[in-house]
Amino acid sequence: MIGTSSTRRSWMGNIFNNNDEFLTAKEAAKLLKVTVGTIKNYIYRGELKSFKTPGGQHRISKLDLFEVMGHRIKEVKREPHFKETQKFSDEFHTDYVGVIRTLLEAIEIIDTYAQGHSARVAKYSLSIAKKLALSPKEMRNIELSALLHDIGKIAVGSAILGKPGRLNERESFIVRKHAVVGEGIVEQIEFLQATRPLIRYHHERYDGQGYPDGLSGKEIPLGARIISVAEAYDSITSGCPYRQALPTKEAVKELEKSANSQFDPVIVETFIEVLSI
DSSP, X not given: OOOOHHHHHHHHHHHHHHHOOEXXXXXXXXXXXXXXXXXXXXXXXXXXXXXXXXXXXXXEEHHHHHHHHHHHHHXXXXXXXXXXXXXXXXXXXXXXXXXXXXXXXXXXXXXXXXXXXXXXXXXXXXXXXXXXXXXXXXXXXXXXXXXXXXXGGGGSOHHHHTOSXXXXXXXXXXXXXXXXXXXXXXXXXXXXXXXXXHHHTTTOOTTXXXXXXXXXXXXXXXXXXXXXXXXXXXXXXXXXXXXXXXXHHHHHHHHHHTBTTTBOHHHHHHHHHHHTO
């Protein structure tokens, strides 16, 4: 079961208190595509939490900014002109995907090994979905979920993301929370609701030894099983601070070794077919 919002928000807040990256009012305004004055109004009305530096400048948590994004979407949808044209709806959708892309880029600045990772995982995931002949709606959700799969890493400090070596137990615990934190972030945005289970479960394993909920086999949503394979392939071929990148053939061997344990064997086989095209 996906946890309640109040419970998730409580421990998510604890993580962010220790590891969050904060924004200035100007940076927050740029991400939300509003004026600095609007951001300050959110703060003064109690809709956006912030703290002040010794110099009197506001600092805002990225997680709290996502909550305001959710409120803005609801406000706009209540306006009479929202339903007048599909064009407005499409532009609004595109605008918020753009905001999320910007936040993902912020993660990639902190974690140099993650640069381009989300975009590549989205590309690989979509190619698998196409090969499986999924519906356009399913393919769109898988692609968007793959793009956002690591959004929860906003809650992980730059020291952990960029650590030149294996993580200790505490650091691993914090990183493992990113899947649930990510689900909690997109929960604030109405048009991203379908991405929630795929983001939450993309680190589950086919044998039930994954996280956060220990799901196994077909209990894991198909989209999450697809993203799991796509992400692993990109991680293997891109490398990380403690492991060198491997060429495609070696990466495929690694995926084959983990079929039936870490990965759905059908997804692995499908992806290998995609890579050979």
